[in-house]
Amino acid sequence: MRVEYINPFVESAFNVMKEVLQADVKRGELYLKSTSMPVMGVAAIVGLAGDVEGRVLFDMDKPTALKIASAMNGEDIATMDDLAKATITELANMITAQAVTKLHELGFRFDLTPPAIFTGDNMEVSNQDVEALIVPMEAPQGKVEINVAIRERA
Amino acid sequence: MSAQAADTLEAGKRPDEKKERADKIDFKMVTFSLAGKEYGIDIMNVKEIANAGRFTYVPNAAPFVRGVYNLRGDIISIIDLRTMFHLPAERKDDDSLESLLILRVEDHAFGVIVDNIDKVVGVSSAGIQPPHPIFGDINVKYIKGIIENQGKLYIILNVEKLFAPKDEVPEQEMSALRRGPAPVAAPATMVAPGPAGDSGPVGDVNAEFIRETLFAFRRFGVSAVNDGWFKARYTEWKGMRKPTDLQLREQADADAYLETFYSRCTGELWSEDYAAAVVEALPKVESRSINVWNPGCGKGYETYSLAVALRRAYPEARIKIWANDSDLLAISMAPNMVFTPENVPEHYVDHMVKGRNGYTFNQSIRESIFFEFHDVMNSNPVPPVDFILCRDTVSFLSAADQGKLFGDFCEKAKQGGAVILGTNERLPLDGWRRVGDGPAAVYVRTA
Numbered sequence: 001m002r003v004e005y006i007n008p009f010v011e012s013a014f015n016v017m018k019e020v021l022q023a024d025v026k027r028g029e030l031y032l033k034s035t036s037m038p039v040m041g042v043a044a045i046v047g048l049a050g051d052v053e054g055r056v057l058f059d060m061d062k063p064t065a066l067k068i069a070s071a072m073n074g075e076d077i078a079t080m081d082d083l084a085k086a087t088i089t090e091l092a093n094m095i096t097a098q099a100v101t102k103l104h105e106l107g108f109r110f111d112l113t114p115p116a117i118f119t120g121d122n123m124e125v126s127n128q129d130v131e132a133l134i135v136p137m138e139a140p141q142g143k144v145e146i147n148v149a150i151r152e153r154a
Numbered sequence: 155m156s157a158q159a160a161d162t163l164e165a166g167k168r169p170d171e172k173k174e175r176a177d178k179i180d181f182k183m184v185t186f187s188l189a190g191k192e193y194g195i196d197i198m199n200v201k202e203i204a205n206a207g208r209f210t211y212v213p214n215a216a217p218f219v220r221g222v223y224n225l226r227g228d229i230i231s232i233i234d235l236r237t238m239f240h241l242p243a244e245r246k247d248d249d250s251l252e253s254l255l256i257l258r259v260e261d262h263a264f265g266v267i268v269d270n271i272d273k274v275v276g277v278s279s280a281g282i283q284p285p286h287p288i289f290g291d292i293n294v295k296y297i298k299g300i301i302e303n304q305g306k307l308y309i310i311l312n313v314e315k316l317f318a319p320k321d322e323v324p325e326q327e328m329s330a331l332r333r334g335p336a337p338v339a340a341p342a343t344m345v346a347p348g349p350a351g352d353s354g355p356v357g358d359v360n361a362e363f364i365r366e367t368l369f370a371f372r373r374f375g376v377s378a379v380n381d382g383w384f385k386a387r388y389t390e391w392k393g394m395r396k397p398t399d400l401q402l403r404e405q406a407d408a409d410a411y412l413e414t415f416y417s418r419c420t421g422e423l424w425s426e427d428y429a430a431a432v433v434e435a436l437p438k439v440e441s442r443s444i445n446v447w448n449p450g451c452g453k454g455y456e457t458y459s460l461a462v463a464l465r466r467a468y469p470e471a472r473i474k475i476w477a478n479d480s481d482l483l484a485i486s487m488a489p490n491m492v493f494t495p496e497n498v499p500e501h502y503v504d505h506m507v508k509g510r511n512g513y514t515f516n517q518s519i520r521e522s523i524f525f526e527f528h529d530v531m532n533s534n535p536v537p538p539v540d541f542i543l544c545r546d547t548v549s550f551l552s553a554a555d556q557g558k559l560f561g562d563f564c565e566k567a568k569q570g571g572a573v574i575l576g577t578n579e580r581l582p583l584d585g586w587r588r589v590g591d592g593p594a595a596v597y598v599r600t601a
Contacts, residue, residue: 001526001527001528002524002525002526002527003485003486003488003489003525003526003527004489004525006482006486006527007486030482032480032527032528032529032532033532034529034532034533129533129535130533131528131529131532131533133527151535152524152535
């Protein structure tokens, strides 16, 4: 993944999560991965198109998703209902949109697809050809992994 | 992930899964003990078990050969595994019987004496774990793996390796193990235990250690790519260090050993003559577009150097360089590198512009390079390229990974394309021809 793309994603993930959760968020060590990887239980996915092709996946487990949804809505959400799903989708949308805006300022043209959310147990994403950058974020509500796989259109 | 595990448990899937795993027994081994520890041997290698004694002594045989035995008409050699592995063995008196495993390795049968034969244990081969390099008693290469079964750990011996024919055993080590002048009494396929099995590149245990520690400390993989340098450096190293101080004990030693490995102009912009030598050796490109792949570009000095060198050689061409490195810190700096004009070779200054903090390369050079945070061991999404610039990068991969990367070189390089390796590296592949013997190791693809 191009070096220029990394920082916008890391920064906007950090800023947005800190702002919406009103809490101390820590960034973990970035790394690359290309093998299939398990999804923790709730995954929001945003597609990217334009100069590049790829996707951004926000991965967390169910309790974390519920806690984040609760914090963002200011009320206790106990089940993964429509409101909870919509909230996580919105978080994904905010982070990706802010990153893409930053990239736009740097002269890269990306378009976003509307986010989609997947929930379930024992899910796995596999795409052997695409190398993903993993940005682990540690919030008091739990761990969120942002999995960014973008490549230039050849 | 605890929540996910809990969910699974609720659904009642967990016990099923465990049962399924336990049911899949696909590896059976005969277990036995040596000096109180449990071992196993693949049942396919075991012909039978027996109790026997009164072996016929063979003079001048290796100490671990107890003699020969007549097994229903077949004469087989009897080997004492405890002596072979330097474990304490209780020497019974001549009339008592020893526990014997009769092994079959290829066409040979051997009798192996152990302390006690236990039973046949069926396990799932998926549960076999690779041996840990610090297993004390037995040389790690004779161990196939470790498996846990009903609370006991079994060390599975690799019978093929143990009794495989090996001819590069140095004579003096072999004879050291024999009593006397060593007529061949042991089976011809017998190999001495210990470090004698696999001689190093210069037939020296120290060289073998250095090879291992270079990889452990700096992930430097000695292979056909660089063993010419490695051997020469080892000779030099022996001259520099005291014989007791040859081994690399810490990273600083590894760095000192590797000091002469790096190519000219590493970590700085290429000097004008080096850049000229590289371009000179590269084949001429007829097309108006030049694609380059630069795996392991580090901080990007060599990428910029090559970009400028190609720009000077082909002013009209469209140059594109895909430069990648898996070191996030190094590669993050690359796109915005700032220089002071006094510190760069003169011919670069024309291609730089003055910015707020100093000089940077101009837009035309910068736009020709894509710096990517990427691990070459993952799939490499570069289009077919004319040149591959990969100095001192292949050597820092394990031998298996080197093979994989070379496979990608062959896939990505165009016909007539070239690979630039480090000064002390060579390309051990068919279908590539080295150009000249200048400071740049350039190989052109011929097939």
